[in-house]
Amino acid sequence: MLSTCRRLRVLGLNGINIEVIPRTLSNISHLSYLDLSGNHVVEMLPESITRLHNLQVLCLRSCWNLKELPKDLSTLVNLRQLDISYCNNLGQKPVGMETLTNLCKLARFVLGAVSSKQAHIGQLRDLIPLNNLRGQLEIYFRKGYMYDTTSTEEETYLLNKKHIKELRIVEEDLHFHRDPFVIDERLLGRLEPHCDLMKISIDRYTGIKLPSWGVTLGISFPLLVKVSLKHFPRLQHLPPLSRLQHLKYLELRHMLFLEYMEEGDNVAVVTSFPSLEELILDDLPNMKIFPKYDAIVDLKSLLIDNVMLLTSLFGESLRSIRDLTLSHLEVEDLEFWTKLENEEAMPWTTLHSLLVLRLGNVDQMVSQPSGIKYLNSLRSIDICFCGNFEIFPEWSQSLTSLRALIIQFCPKLKSLPEYILPSLTELYINN
Structure with a gap:
């Protein structure tokens, strides 16, 4: 049916769980916008897509099982947006992306293992001509990427990208992955962004x-x-x-x-x-x-x-x-816990605006720190993985603003005081 829609400009096939993208898409030669996002089963795109020379937007967001992009993607010279965010199984990008100089949006730039070190250098250098990139860019190093430390080239890949406002530099984090980090001082030095950057995230640096x-x-x-x-x-x-x-x-x-x-x-x-x-x-x-x-x-x-x-x-x-919100407060060492218990060392009385308090992995805690009784605005308490927590103190009834109580993995806690329950609108107990 699609092959008969030769004048179609916009096509959305997002979220319909198709397993194979039809090759006949290439017959829609006027297509400028193609949305394939949310098709979690798709592993590959047909090479015929690269014949859509009028294509300006290709959205593949959240195609979780997509493993590679078409090899001749560089022929789509009119492409302005390529969204491959949340394509977590996608390998390295195809060769020749430096020709896509009209690209304005490239949410993710994936670098993976290939056959030669020189090819890796070429991957990073492909960023240099893409001066129209704007918004957010994530540079993602997959396991197996090998940076050529013997190269004498010192060019920077991002310094001229003044329209990129958010930069994320990420190395793949596999559980139990013991290989040395790829991102070292020299590599990070060549990823220097433009001075107008507004957000930066770097995950894994050696x-x-x-x-x-x-x-x-x-x-x-x-x-x-x-x-x-x-x-x-x-x-x-x-x-x-x-x-x-x-x-x-x-x-x-x-x-x-x-x-x-x-x-x-x-x-x-x-x-x-x-x-x-x-x-x-x-x-x-x-x-x-x-x-x-x-x-x-x-x-x-x-x-x-x-x-x-x-x-x-x-x-x-x-x-x-x-x-102030003390969010996900997790304390494990005895000295830290002693200070939390000390009302003079911990200025509980000044935290008038505290709304949410979370205590996790506090093995020393049998009861809540006494300073909590001064938190008159407190609306939520979350206590988790506190193996010795077993009692709510009597002063807990002074927490008149408390509306939510979350307790998880506190095996010694046998009961809740009745005076807490009437004010609650949310109560969650797990294990």
Whole structure:
């Protein structure tokens, strides 16, 4: 039937779970928009699609089992949008994509294992002519990618992409995958973005220190609103980020040797981070100090997991916070828990706007920290994986604003006090 629709310009076959894309699509020569998204079973596209020379938009979003793109995709010189986001089984991109200079949207650029190192270099170099790319770009390194460390070429692949506002640099994370990380200091250095970047996420980096552009992250990229850095197992120091006046989201995860947030250990209190709303500090066991800033007044969400930063975070400089959510609070070490119990060390009484509190993996907790009784605005408590938690204290009845109670994997808890139940609108108990 499709072969008879020769004047069709727009075709949507999204979400209909077809197994094979018909080859007769190539007969619709005027087609400019083709949406195949959400067809989870499709593994390959017919090569005949590359004869649709008027095609401007090809949407393959969430084609989960798609394994490769047509080899002659580079012949679609009028293509402006290629959406392959959430195509998690897609291998490396086809050769010759540097000819698609009209591309404005390329949500994901996949780099995988091929037969020669030189081909890998060619893959990255394909980004250089694509100066019309805009919006979001994810560069995804699959397992088996080999970066040619012997090459003397030093060109940067992204520096001229001034319209890219969000950059994600990700290395494939396979469970129990022990191979060394691909993204090292030299490779990351050649992925330097344009200074107008607004959001950056880097997942898995093997360097001890950041490349030159990363060292000046807090100065050279003044428009940043989001910074996410995860799985930096050897990094010891992070650059000063206190000058990022528009930063709303800061995420630091899995940095085993990170010691300082700023240069050195003599960090003065400065007026900074006026826009920060969400802060995530997860698995930073050797971090000695998180700087005290006297201008973090809009913080809404805080996640801490197994870090010794309580005094630094909740010192005098943060007592004026207006809106704070302790999100996914997970504490494991005894000293940290002792400070949570100490009403003088933990300024519970100042957290007037706290709405949500989550406590997870707190083996020392038999009952809730006594300071919680001062949280008059608290609406939700989530307690999970607390193996010794067994009782709600009597002062829990003072939490008159509490509406949601979530308890999971707390085997010693035998009952709930009746005075809590009448005010609840949500109660979830699991294991």
